[in-house]
Amino acid sequence: MKIKDILEQQGKREIFKVTPDTAVKDGLEIIMKKHIGALLVMDENDKLAGIITERDILWRIYKDGEDALHKKVDDYMTRNVIVGIPDDDIETAEQFMTVNRFRHLPIMEGEKLVGLISIGDIVKSMAGSLKVQNRYLRDYITGKYPG
Ligand code: AMP
Numbered sequence: 001m002k003i004k005d006i007l008e009q010q011g012k013r014e015i016f017k018v019t020p021d022t023a024v025k026d027g028l029e030i031i032m033k034k035h036i037g038a039l040l041v042m043d044e045n046d047k048l049a050g051i052i053t054e055r056d057i058l059w060r061i062y063k064d065g066e067d068a069l070h071k072k073v074d075d076y077m078t079r080n081v082i083v084g085i086p087d088d089d090i091e092t093a094e095q096f097m098t099v100n101r102f103r104h105l106p107i108m109e110g111e112k113l114v115g116l117i118s119i120g121d122i123v124k125s126m127a128g129s130l131k132v133q134n135r136y137l138r139d140y141i142t143g144k145y146p147g
Contacts, residue, residue, distance in 0.1 A: 003093055003107055004086035006125050007115040015116050017042045020049055020074035027073050028057050037118060038104040041077050048113055050077035053104060083108045084117070094122050 017040045018027050027039050031054050041050040056076050060068040068076075083106045084093050093105055097119050107115035139145060 001090045001125060001129060002086065003084050003088045003090065003115075003117060006090065006117050006121050007086060007107065009125065010115070010117075010121065013115075015040060015113065018052075018073055019043070020072060020077070022073045023069070024052075024057060024060070024071045024073060024076060025069040027052060028054075028069065031057070038116070039073070040106055040113065040116065041073055042113075047111065048081055048083070048106060048108070050074075050079045051081050051104060051106065052077040053102070081106060085109065086114065090122055090125060093117065094119075094126075097122070 016030055016034055016036055018030070020041055020043065022041075030039060031037070037055075038051055038053040040048060041052060043049040050073075052073050056078070057068070060071070060076050064071075082096055082100060082102075084096065086107060086109065096105060097103060103119040105117050106113060107117060
């Protein structure tokens with residue numbers, strides 16, 4: 001399975017984006033209201049400039065208290081974003097996430113952002129293919145296939 005298969009399963013899902021000058025409080029509001037874990041930060045040319053996740057915001061609130069909410073996304077976002085491409089294998093994406101300890105992977109085609117997958121999407125798709133494999137093995141063992 002490839003990342004493009006997950007993107008296909010997701011269908012037309014909105015990718016929530018903010019700009020670096022967005023207030024952290026406004027970013028957090030999007031995260032809470034839309035039940036998502038991350039926002040992609042786009043610069044004035046609509047290029048990927050960073051990522052900010054619920055974990056970044058939680059950590060900053062823990063450290064700085066309410067002041068954190070009045071900062072800009074730019075102050076707290078991660079700038080060196082690791083990205084995937086649609087042709088990457090799902091196992092590769094899972095490796096990126098486990099080795100680097102993050103749960104969100106923007107997917108790019110050249111300079112163009114084409115999707116965002118989370119560790120949840122990966123677990124779901126791996127569980128799905130295990131279920132299918134399991135079913136075929138069970139049918140094979142119980143003699144449902146001729147020959
Ligand atoms: P997460 O587990 O996705 O909430 O992210 C944990 C940390 O990794 C946070 O500091 C994020 O800003 C950062 N992060 C999340 N996704 C990525 C990514 N694709 N590339 C680089 N850093 C990331």
